[in-house]
Amino acid sequence: MKVDVHVTVNGRPTIWQVEDGERLLDTLRKNGHTEVKEGCGGGECGACTVALNGEIICSCCAFTQQVEGADIVTAAWVAEHNPALIDSLVNHNAVQCGFCTPGVVVAADNLLKKCTCNRHKLGTKEIKDNMEGNICRCTGYIKIIEAIAAAAEEERHEV
């Protein structure tokens, strides 16, 4: 049986027709959001990270029906609304195979938003604590940390 699910995805109100028990990740990908990747399907790698009502989650571990009425943000939205973060990742060579990157982008954007609210300097520990759910097998994480720290500094100076 198909059910209607009303959501706002990347700022656009949408009605999805889904099967009972469908995974949010599958619904997103079926509806063209292929920027959301499946790395493990078990909530252990973060490649499928999206922001749900301002909090990051693994879309492989959520039922689509659970997000009725919610606001969902994927990397495509961040690309449009936080180009400074994308620039920083790109300029720091923090992107290699790229499969984890859309998840990293969402998690990092979410962190930057939190720290802009608090207007404090973003330290390595805080970056690590907030990015520990995003596995990257290529970079060794160092350039990701540098890129997020630099993006945060830039934002802080702008605020």
Place this chain on the structure above:
Amino acid sequence: MKFDVVGTSPVRLDAYDKATGKSRYTDDEPLPGVLYGAIAFSPVSHGLLKSVDVSKAKALPGVVKVMVAADLGDKYANNIGAVRADQPLLAYDHLRWRGDRLAIIAAESPEIARKAASLVTAEIEELPVIHTSEEALAEGAPKLHEMGNLADSMCIRHGDVEKAFSESPIILDNRYVVGYQDHAYLEPNSVVAIPGADGSLLLRGSMQAPFYVQGALAKVLKKPMSKIRVQQATTGGGFGGKEDYPNEPSAVASVLAFETGRPVKVIYNREEDLAYSTKRHSMIIEHKLAAKEDGTITAIKVKAICDAGAYLGISSIVAERANASATGPYRSPNVQVDTLVVYTNNAFGGAFRGFGAPQVTFALERQMDLLAEKVGVDPVEIRRRNTFSAGEISPLGDVVEADVNAMRVLELAAKKTPILKELKKGKEAHIKRGIGLAAVRYGVGLHAGGQRLEGSGALVQVNIDGSVRVNIGGAELGQGAFTAMAIIAAETLGVSYGRIYVGEADTMLVPDSGPTVASRTTVMSGNAVKDGCLIMKERLLKCAAADTGRKAGELDIKGDALIDKKSGEIIMDFATLANKAYCAKVNLVANGWYAPDRKIWNKEVGQGQSYTTYAHAVMVAEVAVDTITGQVHVEKMHAIHDVGQAIHHKGIEAQIEGGVVQGMGWAIMEELVIKDGKMLNPNFTDYIIPTIQDIPEIKITLLERPYKNGPYGAKGIGEPSLIPVAAAIGNAVANALKKPVMELPMNPERIKLNLLNK
């Protein structure tokens, strides 16, 4: 030498598309009418297959095709072995491991396909499982193949080891055991086969050796290679794991595509990928080393046993590098190495960053530290006394190259790292700190045994608007190969980096360039790109000479313009030049090619010119061992690398950082738990790889001395960044605990046990 583009760090060609999520990986491509393939794998590790029942799978709504071995008939060849014809595409009699395929299925959705696969049942007579390579070699062990369980072997014979052992005062005879590692690239194996109406095939997928896939498909499909086009899609990591394994899902997808007349995607999930794709080999290494009282090595004898799993795959080739890496950068007048490749019912051994070298390096470098201890010198001094220099005959039987950097990286390590300093005591009583060093001599490119594959091609096309397209046979796995190619093309043509577009690897555009492995792409494809660009440049300058009435030798292209070499006067911009060349009917496509000189090699004794050149590295690890939990925390890694000339500085750093963390994962946490041939942890819940909370601080020192045959002096970096990591950490842990470390991974439990051993 001063360069315009080489050695800078321009933004990677693919970075924006990847970061914004626009890049399309195999499963992201919309494809009307596509079917999804799934595989019913063997439920046993060893057995005789009596029959397969696919009736329930066939009856499931949405299932379009189900095939077992008999359905392949004469139309297809039931053989997917990469090196040897020992591996069926679909199992028919002997089940040798859990990755054997009972049936393949195409269905309207991946869920239906997998559900159908789960409905396949089989009648099987189980056979005793071979658990270890030593069990496989024991007398009376069940034979996995007609030839027996010794799948292959290679050796080095150099001098007389037994004589040296009888005459040397110091003998270190030890056994090292190292475990498997999974690549854990973030994108699991993914391919899509699109059948053409004329019997041709387009296969796109996540892979690092499109020419391997093309060859394998030609065999299975019994079609001429000309009808099989293989394109590499954007690939989410490889690390060796997508060297030969993609042949298998590609063949499954292709057979199903021809049978159904529809495109077929085969997209592994993480569990399937972990359980059935290839792994870094588990090895047992018996290492006997003899030395004089001052620590000068007199003999090295190694027996390395590689667990290949049920089929040969490319284990022979991996073992060849293990064999050639067993003596590292050290001189030894007497060497005997025997590397055995053994069939078992375990995981499928294959290519993985380092390719057999990390395992033997762990053993060798542990031995070097034990030797230092015995002689009473520090870890640098013992290596100083044994590291060979230019002009000597190496244990591989070749003359050590004139520009060898082995000693230079060692001295840099002595100077730039705290390896020779007193360790600072920590505050916590339960933390023990240690420091350790390891060196590696890495043969860049393919071993002499595989040199028939060593050529690389490139296609360079100049368009009339002054843009340039480059295609290479090498693949972009995330390492930045295409970006390096764009830099080399820009540097050679004298145009800006932004003009260059590097298209995906495609068997229809470039001649067979071998696989993207062995840290060879920058050197091989890079030289091919340089060659193609030089041909193109010569054509353009000749055309410009005719057009301007000047001599070609007085002209150059620099800064996106045709210039007068002497005065620097700008004559015309590059686009105008390109357009003029087009109007003058100059061929604006050039094919570049590079193949190193043929190497002389004697397999019988393992002596000769093993590799085209070598890259050297030394790593120093600083660790803190928690004696309560046994957890090893790698606090700092110092990486000193001989890279020739850096093509892309940040790219090199990123390769090293990634290699260090991946190597660290193998050293201290990653482990395949295999019981009776079955992997018990095929998921990221229990196959544990490093997170951002586990990484060490990494200090990189590059030794930049251009390599004469590298494009602008470059060497390879991909694998040297991983090979010495586990060895350095192992030496650091041994230093911290003052106890021997003989096994990898150094997981918390092993360390805790080690602490209790008196």
Place this chain on the structure above:
Amino acid sequence: MAFLRPQSREELLNAIHEHPGYIMVAGATDVWPKIRRGAIKDADFIDLTAMPRLEPYCDAQGALHLPGSITAGRIAAGGDKMCKKWPLLVEGARHVGSPQIRNRATIAGNICTASPCADMTTGLTPYNPEVKLSSLAGSRQLPLREFLTGPGRTARAADEWLEEVILPLPPEGVFSKFCKTGRRNALIIAVASMALNILIKKGKIEHIALAFGSVAPTVLRAQKVEEFLLGKELSAAIIEEAAAIAYNEVKPINDQRATAEYRRQVCRDFLAAALEEAAQ
């Protein structure tokens, strides 16, 4: 398959009364991996996420009432008060999965999964918490240790809902320690864990509550160690003896993550180190 989304307490209680066989789901961070490995098959669900979100509060006795729907992330962020009064709870919550998981996983889910390695449950245990179970018939309160009956098993009746977790106020000045081991520093299932509350007054142990995770069929309250230590003065010899009791009291198994022996050793050494720290 059915997927019900009750909007209120009443709707929920009716739904579970009518469909006692349905699986209750909130964060789904444990349900999805179970579906994947086939541990949950062809199931129907009652989803709790459409219910109103409730806030934690403290009652007149100072006990903390946590709604079952509170997430690990919310607890890990720890209001100041929570951090100060119930630090083991906060520590336990911080060790759950990753930010992505913590933002979804609820405390009721963590408890009802009844896994011996549930970090929040380990963190809670030393506080002698109670769980409030509600059904159409009414509510009842049960000590957590009676609620957890085995691996994956609880005393919850099929039509009951874990509405609230109640944590009494621990004694003033208590020393707390949470320890966990696994193969890496984050996003890891505990191979062994410990949560300790201890109050030493005038050299004597006046209060002790000790829990171990991943070393028994349920999160284990180490009563033998507690009985041994209560009223004693900490010395090197006492610590060694207590650690030895812990080594024997835990009942771990060998599994693919570690051996029983390793787990015993770590529990012993965790306790010894924590007691040494407490003694200082």
